[in-house]
Amino acid sequence: MLKQYQIIFIVLVLGLTSCIRSSKQPGRQYMPDMAEAVAYEAGSPNPIFKDGKTNQLAPAGSMARGKYIYPLSDSDYEKSASVITDPFTFTKDEIEGEGKNLFTVNCAICHGEKGDGQGYLVQINKFPPPPSYLSEPLLSLADGKRYHTLMYGKNMMGSYASQLNHRERWLVLSYVKSLQAASKPAAVSSEKTDSTKTK
Numbered sequence: 001m002l003k004q005y006q007i008i009f010i011v012l013v014l015g016l017t018s019c020i021r022s023s024k025q026p027g028r029q030y031m032p033d034m035a036e037a038v039a040y041e042a043g044s045p046n047p048i049f050k051d052g053k054t055n056q057l058a059p060a061g062s063m064a065r066g067k068y069i070y071p072l073s074d075s076d077y078e079k080s081a082s083v084i085t086d087p088f089t090f091t092k093d094e095i096e097g098e099g100k101n102l103f104t105v106n107c108a109i110c111h112g113e114k115g116d117g118q119g120y121l122v123q124i125n126k127f128p129p130p131p132s133y134l135s136e137p138l139l140s141l142a143d144g145k146r147y148h149t150l151m152y153g154k155n156m157m158g159s160y161a162s163q164l165n166h167r168e169r170w171l172v173l174s175y176v177k178s179l180q181a182a183s184k185p186a187a188v189s190s191e192k193t194d195s196t197k198t199k
Protein backbone atom coordinates (compact mmCIF):
# COMPACT_ATOMS: atom_id res chain seq x y z
CA MET A 1 0.00 0.00 0.00
CA LEU A 2 1.14 3.51 -0.79
CA LYS A 3 1.59 5.89 2.04
CA GLN A 4 -0.50 9.02 2.09
CA TYR A 5 2.50 11.31 1.33
CA GLN A 6 3.43 9.11 -1.65
CA ILE A 7 -0.05 9.50 -3.12
CA ILE A 8 0.15 13.28 -2.65
CA PHE A 9 3.60 13.28 -4.29
CA ILE A 10 2.39 11.29 -7.32
CA VAL A 11 -0.68 13.48 -7.74
CA LEU A 12 1.48 16.60 -7.56
CA VAL A 13 4.01 15.30 -10.11
CA LEU A 14 1.29 14.19 -12.51
CA GLY A 15 -0.70 17.36 -11.98
CA LEU A 16 2.20 19.70 -12.58
CA THR A 17 3.76 17.85 -15.52
CA SER A 18 0.48 17.32 -17.36
CA CYS A 19 0.04 21.07 -17.56
CA ILE A 20 3.41 21.73 -19.13
CA ARG A 21 2.67 22.84 -22.64
CA SER A 22 4.84 23.97 -25.48
CA SER A 23 3.19 26.42 -27.81
CA LYS A 24 4.69 24.44 -30.69
CA GLN A 25 3.14 21.17 -29.62
CA PRO A 26 -0.59 20.88 -29.37
CA GLY A 27 -0.44 18.12 -26.79
CA ARG A 28 -1.73 14.58 -26.98
CA GLN A 29 -5.04 13.69 -28.54
CA TYR A 30 -6.73 10.82 -26.78
CA MET A 31 -9.77 10.89 -29.07
CA PRO A 32 -8.61 12.32 -32.39
CA ASP A 33 -12.09 12.02 -33.90
CA MET A 34 -13.28 14.79 -31.67
CA ALA A 35 -10.32 17.08 -32.36
CA GLU A 36 -10.26 16.58 -36.10
CA ALA A 37 -13.55 16.65 -37.97
CA VAL A 38 -14.30 13.63 -40.11
CA ALA A 39 -16.10 15.88 -42.59
CA TYR A 40 -14.12 17.77 -45.25
CA GLU A 41 -13.41 21.39 -44.38
CA ALA A 42 -14.99 23.88 -46.82
CA GLY A 43 -11.64 24.96 -48.25
CA SER A 44 -9.85 21.61 -48.20
CA PRO A 45 -9.06 19.42 -51.20
CA ASN A 46 -11.59 16.70 -51.86
CA PRO A 47 -10.93 13.50 -53.81
CA ILE A 48 -14.65 12.77 -54.20
CA PHE A 49 -15.45 15.58 -56.64
CA LYS A 50 -14.03 15.77 -60.15
CA ASP A 51 -12.56 19.24 -59.66
CA GLY A 52 -10.97 18.18 -56.37
CA LYS A 53 -12.68 20.92 -54.33
CA THR A 54 -14.97 20.57 -51.34
CA ASN A 55 -16.90 23.76 -52.05
CA GLN A 56 -19.22 23.02 -54.94
CA LEU A 57 -21.59 25.34 -56.80
CA ALA A 58 -25.29 24.49 -56.59
CA PRO A 59 -26.35 22.28 -59.51
CA ALA A 60 -27.78 24.09 -62.53
CA GLY A 61 -31.45 24.98 -62.10
CA SER A 62 -31.26 25.09 -58.29
CA MET A 63 -33.65 27.54 -56.73
CA ALA A 64 -33.31 29.19 -53.33
CA ARG A 65 -36.25 28.33 -51.12
CA GLY A 66 -38.91 31.03 -51.11
CA LYS A 67 -37.18 33.06 -53.81
CA TYR A 68 -39.44 34.82 -56.27
CA ILE A 69 -38.61 34.29 -59.93
CA TYR A 70 -39.80 37.10 -62.18
CA PRO A 71 -41.11 35.47 -65.36
CA LEU A 72 -40.52 38.37 -67.79
CA SER A 73 -37.44 39.80 -69.44
CA ASP A 74 -36.47 43.46 -69.72
CA SER A 75 -38.14 43.93 -73.11
CA ASP A 76 -41.52 42.61 -71.91
CA TYR A 77 -42.68 45.97 -70.52
CA GLU A 78 -45.94 46.01 -72.51
CA LYS A 79 -46.64 42.38 -71.73
CA SER A 80 -46.23 42.98 -67.99
CA ALA A 81 -49.48 44.97 -67.92
CA SER A 82 -51.55 41.84 -68.51
CA VAL A 83 -49.29 39.17 -66.98
CA ILE A 84 -48.19 40.66 -63.67
CA THR A 85 -50.72 41.29 -60.94
CA ASP A 86 -50.43 42.17 -57.28
CA PRO A 87 -50.71 38.93 -55.25
CA PHE A 88 -50.80 40.74 -51.89
CA THR A 89 -53.49 42.48 -49.91
CA PHE A 90 -51.74 44.75 -47.47
CA THR A 91 -53.36 46.27 -44.44
CA LYS A 92 -53.59 50.01 -43.95
CA ASP A 93 -51.00 49.71 -41.18
CA GLU A 94 -48.53 47.89 -43.42
CA ILE A 95 -48.92 50.47 -46.17
CA GLU A 96 -48.73 53.50 -43.89
CA GLY A 97 -45.93 51.98 -41.81
CA GLU A 98 -43.45 49.78 -43.65
CA GLY A 99 -44.67 50.84 -47.10
CA LYS A 100 -44.24 54.53 -46.38
CA ASN A 101 -40.85 53.84 -44.84
CA LEU A 102 -39.66 51.94 -47.92
CA PHE A 103 -40.88 54.78 -50.11
CA THR A 104 -39.19 57.46 -48.00
CA VAL A 105 -35.90 55.61 -48.01
CA ASN A 106 -35.81 54.47 -51.65
CA CYS A 107 -38.02 56.63 -53.79
CA ALA A 108 -38.86 60.00 -52.25
CA ILE A 109 -35.45 61.46 -53.09
CA CYS A 110 -36.62 61.66 -56.73
CA HIS A 111 -40.39 61.21 -56.67
CA GLY A 112 -40.99 63.52 -53.71
CA GLU A 113 -42.74 62.68 -50.47
CA LYS A 114 -46.14 63.30 -52.04
CA GLY A 115 -45.23 61.56 -55.29
CA ASP A 116 -45.45 64.78 -57.29
CA GLY A 117 -42.00 64.31 -58.83
CA GLN A 118 -40.45 67.07 -56.72
CA GLY A 119 -37.98 65.10 -54.65
CA TYR A 120 -34.93 66.61 -52.99
CA LEU A 121 -32.63 65.77 -55.92
CA VAL A 122 -35.00 67.64 -58.23
CA GLN A 123 -35.16 70.65 -55.93
CA ILE A 124 -31.39 71.00 -55.83
CA ASN A 125 -31.22 70.60 -59.60
CA LYS A 126 -29.34 67.31 -59.53
CA PHE A 127 -32.01 65.28 -61.28
CA PRO A 128 -34.70 66.10 -63.87
CA PRO A 129 -38.20 65.79 -62.38
CA PRO A 130 -39.66 62.29 -62.77
CA PRO A 131 -43.27 62.19 -63.97
CA SER A 132 -45.76 62.90 -61.17
CA TYR A 133 -47.72 59.95 -59.79
CA LEU A 134 -50.59 62.34 -59.28
CA SER A 135 -51.47 62.89 -62.93
CA GLU A 136 -51.81 60.84 -66.07
CA PRO A 137 -50.32 58.68 -67.45
CA LEU A 138 -49.09 57.39 -64.11
CA LEU A 139 -52.45 57.64 -62.38
CA SER A 140 -53.90 54.82 -64.42
CA LEU A 141 -50.66 52.98 -65.16
CA ALA A 142 -51.13 49.20 -64.97
CA ASP A 143 -49.84 47.48 -61.80
CA GLY A 144 -47.76 45.10 -63.92
CA LYS A 145 -45.92 47.96 -65.61
CA ARG A 146 -45.16 49.58 -62.26
CA TYR A 147 -43.75 46.31 -61.00
CA HIS A 148 -41.81 45.73 -64.23
CA THR A 149 -40.21 49.15 -63.83
CA LEU A 150 -39.14 48.26 -60.29
CA MET A 151 -37.60 45.01 -61.58
CA TYR A 152 -35.69 46.40 -64.55
CA GLY A 153 -35.73 50.17 -64.14
CA LYS A 154 -36.87 52.52 -66.90
CA ASN A 155 -34.73 55.16 -68.61
CA MET A 156 -33.41 57.38 -65.77
CA MET A 157 -34.84 55.19 -63.04
CA GLY A 158 -32.74 52.26 -61.87
CA SER A 159 -33.82 48.75 -61.00
CA TYR A 160 -34.93 47.91 -57.48
CA ALA A 161 -34.73 44.15 -58.01
CA SER A 162 -31.86 43.74 -55.56
CA GLN A 163 -32.77 46.44 -53.04
CA LEU A 164 -36.34 45.31 -52.38
CA ASN A 165 -37.76 41.81 -52.26
CA HIS A 166 -40.96 40.65 -53.96
CA ARG A 167 -43.20 41.64 -51.04
CA GLU A 168 -41.48 44.96 -50.44
CA ARG A 169 -41.82 45.93 -54.11
CA TRP A 170 -45.58 45.41 -54.02
CA LEU A 171 -45.80 47.07 -50.64
CA VAL A 172 -44.02 50.22 -51.79
CA LEU A 173 -46.24 50.27 -54.88
CA SER A 174 -49.29 50.05 -52.62
CA TYR A 175 -47.99 53.12 -50.87
CA VAL A 176 -47.61 54.86 -54.23
CA LYS A 177 -51.27 53.99 -54.88
CA SER A 178 -52.27 55.40 -51.53
CA LEU A 179 -50.54 58.67 -52.48
CA GLN A 180 -52.46 58.68 -55.73
CA ALA A 181 -55.72 57.90 -53.96
CA ALA A 182 -55.12 60.63 -51.41
CA SER A 183 -54.72 63.23 -54.12
CA LYS A 184 -57.55 62.12 -56.41
CA PRO A 185 -59.79 59.52 -54.79
CA ALA A 186 -62.09 59.22 -57.79
CA ALA A 187 -59.31 58.53 -60.26
CA VAL A 188 -58.17 55.34 -58.58
CA SER A 189 -61.44 53.52 -58.26
CA SER A 190 -59.83 50.16 -58.96
CA GLU A 191 -57.91 50.65 -55.73
CA LYS A 192 -57.47 47.28 -54.06
CA THR A 193 -56.72 48.63 -50.62
CA ASP A 194 -58.91 50.93 -48.61
CA SER A 195 -56.08 53.40 -48.28
CA THR A 196 -58.38 56.22 -49.41
CA LYS A 197 -59.48 56.32 -45.82
CA THR A 198 -56.01 56.98 -44.46
CA LYS A 199 -55.44 60.63 -43.66
Ligand code: HEC
Binds near residue numbers: 108130131149155156
Ligand atom coordinates in the same frame (compact mmCIF):
# COMPACT_ATOMS: atom_id res chain seq x y z
C1 HEC B 1 -33.07 58.36 -59.23
C2 HEC B 1 -34.42 58.85 -59.19
C3 HEC B 1 -35.54 57.83 -58.96
C4 HEC B 1 -35.70 57.02 -57.88
C5 HEC B 1 -34.79 56.91 -56.64
C6 HEC B 1 -36.90 56.28 -58.10
N1 HEC B 1 -37.45 56.63 -59.29
FE1 HEC B 1 -39.21 55.96 -60.05
N2 HEC B 1 -38.90 57.03 -61.73
C7 HEC B 1 -37.85 57.91 -61.95
C8 HEC B 1 -37.96 58.43 -63.30
C9 HEC B 1 -37.00 59.42 -63.94
C10 HEC B 1 -39.10 57.83 -63.86
C11 HEC B 1 -39.64 58.02 -65.29
C12 HEC B 1 -39.15 56.89 -66.14
C13 HEC B 1 -39.59 57.06 -67.58
O1 HEC B 1 -40.79 56.82 -67.85
O2 HEC B 1 -38.74 57.44 -68.39
C14 HEC B 1 -39.67 56.99 -62.85
C15 HEC B 1 -40.84 56.25 -63.03
C16 HEC B 1 -41.47 55.54 -62.04
C17 HEC B 1 -42.73 54.87 -62.18
C18 HEC B 1 -43.56 54.80 -63.45
C19 HEC B 1 -43.02 53.60 -64.19
C20 HEC B 1 -43.58 53.41 -65.57
O3 HEC B 1 -43.65 52.22 -65.95
O4 HEC B 1 -43.89 54.39 -66.26
C21 HEC B 1 -43.02 54.28 -60.99
C22 HEC B 1 -44.25 53.47 -60.64
C23 HEC B 1 -41.92 54.57 -60.12
N3 HEC B 1 -41.00 55.34 -60.76
C24 HEC B 1 -41.83 54.11 -58.83
C25 HEC B 1 -40.68 54.23 -58.07
C26 HEC B 1 -40.55 53.60 -56.78
C27 HEC B 1 -41.60 52.78 -56.09
C28 HEC B 1 -39.30 53.94 -56.35
C29 HEC B 1 -38.64 53.49 -55.07
C30 HEC B 1 -38.57 52.07 -54.83
C31 HEC B 1 -38.67 54.79 -57.34
N4 HEC B 1 -39.55 54.91 -58.38
C32 HEC B 1 -37.42 55.34 -57.23
C33 HEC B 1 -36.86 58.23 -61.06
C34 HEC B 1 -36.65 57.59 -59.84
